[in-house]
Amino acid sequence: MTRVERKSEMSISDKIKRSMAQGSWVRKMFEEGASFKRRYGEENVFDLSLGNPVMEPPVEFHQELKRLVENPLPGMHRYMENAGYPETRAAVATQLSLETGIKFTMNDIIMTCGAAGALNVVLKTILNEGDGVIIFAPYFPEYTNYIDNHGGIVRILPTDEQFIPRLDILETTIGAKTRAVLINSPNNPSGSVYSEDFVRQLGELLGKKETQYGTQIFLVSDEAYRKIIYDGRKYPQVWPYHQQSIVVTSHSKDLALPGERIGYIAVNPACRQREELVDGLIYCNRTLGYVNAPALMQHVVSRLQSVTVPVAEYQKKRDFLYAHLNEMGFSVMKPQGAFYMFPKSPLEDDVAFVRELQSWRVLTVPGCGFGAPGYFRISYCVDDRTLEGSLAGFGKAAQKFNLC
Ligand SMILES: Cc1ncc(COP(=O)(O)O)c(C=O)c1O
Numbered sequence: 001m002t003r004v005e006r007k008s009e010m011s012i013s014d015k016i017k018r019s020m021a022q023g024s025w026v027r028k029m030f031e032e033g034a035s036f037k038r039r040y041g042e043e044n045v046f047d048l049s050l051g052n053p054v055m056e057p058p059v060e061f062h063q064e065l066k067r068l069v070e071n072p073l074p075g076m077h078r079y080m081e082n083a084g085y086p087e088t089r090a091a092v093a094t095q096l097s098l099e100t101g102i103k104f105t106m107n108d109i110i111m112t113c114g115a116a117g118a119l120n121v122v123l124k125t126i127l128n129e130g131d132g133v134i135i136f137a138p139y140f141p142e143y144t145n146y147i148d149n150h151g152g153i154v155r156i157l158p159t160d161e162q163f164i165p166r167l168d169i170l171e172t173t174i175g176a177k178t179r180a181v182l183i184n185s186p187n188n189p190s191g192s193v194y195s196e197d198f199v200r201q202l203g204e205l206l207g208k209k210e211t212q213y214g215t216q217i218f219l220v221s222d223e224a225y226r227k228i229i230y231d232g233r234k235y236p237q238v239w240p241y242h243q244q245s246i247v248v249t250s251h252s253k254d255l256a257l258p259g260e261r262i263g264y265i266a267v268n269p270a271c272r273q274r275e276e277l278v279d280g281l282i283y284c285n286r287t288l289g290y291v292n293a294p295a296l297m298q299h300v301v302s303r304l305q306s307v308t309v310p311v312a313e314y315q316k317k318r319d320f321l322y323a324h325l326n327e328m329g330f331s332v333m334k335p336q337g338a339f340y341m342f343p344k345s346p347l348e349d350d351v352a353f354v355r356e357l358q359s360w361r362v363l364t365v366p367g368c369g370f371g372a373p374g375y376f377r378i379s380y381c382v383d384d385r386t387l388e389g390s391l392a393g394f395g396k397a398a399q400k401f402n403l404c
Pocket residue numbers: 051113114115116117140184187188222224249250251252258262263
């Protein structure tokens with residue numbers, strides 16, 4: 001007897017089924033990497049596929065954790081205000097004021113479950129069904145899922161050779177339905193950092209378009225890697241250049257705490273209708289089911305706002321890898337921040353090239369996973385042994401494809 005599949009027998013929605021079938025290249029490479037490690041042994045596989053920082057959190061993190069365990073505060077594990085502890089929000093505001101020269105208060109800050117939680121809260125709060133959100137390729141692949149989660153329509157625009165968004169194309173793309181432009185600097189996957197001049201021009205363009213259409217266009221700045229910036233560069237802030245700006249960030253990378261899910265949203269104190277926006281963000285933090293950011297982590301990061309992992313160590317890894325890839329003949333932009341490199345694939349088909357590297361047990365991610373075919377991403381937040389071990393595979397690929 002043939003079995004009839006009834007719609008009611010399907011355990012997941014059609015939409016989720018379709019999205020899962022498309023999958024994520026980062027996840028796929030991670031899973032393939034795990035199987036490679038089982039087959040060849042961990043030490044013979046050079047996994048540069050995931051953005052999972054190898055560094056341990058700074059010593060101050062463990063000290064603070066210990067202090068809290070030994071001196072528990074009454075009620076420290078209970079529910080709190082959905083925006084987070086006032087003292088944590090105030091600590092974030094104080095640090096931000098120091099870094100930016102702009103006066104933030106706790107009322108501009110909402111503690112979240114990482115930058116991912118923060119992005120979902122922001123998009124849920126500002127988007128009407130069918131509103132446009134512009135992102136730039138290459139981009140963090142979860143953006144398209146997050147925008148879709150909240151009924152937004154994604155528009156993907158190109159960047160230039162240095163992976164800087166093309167403002168001329170943005171100008172002709174923004175329309176009456178554009179609700180937000182989402183930027184990410186330092187960038188995952190390219191490692192590019194936008195200049196102050198770029199941020200100023202972007203702000204001017206958004207202001208002009210708001211006037212033209214009589215709308216609010218939010219500049220959502222994903223600053224998950226803001227503190228991981230090299231060569232003594234000063235981070236260009238978005239705040240002075242666009243009133244309707246919102247920053248999302250976390251301590252996943254700057255304190256190496258991605259598993260702890262702690263981050264925050266900061267709203268421009270100069271934002272029009274700021275109070276309504278902040279109330280909406282707090283409401284969505286609750287109704288998306290996050291309720292509040294993890295209590296223990298809020299207590300801990302309160303006192304760690306001025307602490308960062310040793311960025312010089314990431315810079316050393318960048319210099320090492322960049323020098324070797326360059327010498328081998330790879331075409332690659334020197335990253336100015338984050339911990340990724342995004343070289344051109346020697347083969348037009350980036351998936352085929354990533355497979356070639358796999359044959360030498362070097363695991364990377366094809367650029368098509370970031371909306372930028374023809375490139376591949378290397379994550380260098382790994383230990384030195386893995387980085388050094390990967391060079392043989394890159395060298396063989398360079399020889400095979402005549403890069404030198
Ligand atoms: C650009 C970018 N944004 C957001 C996130 C999410 O960060 P979190 O772990 O804080 O949610 C990541 C994580 O890798 C990222 O690369």
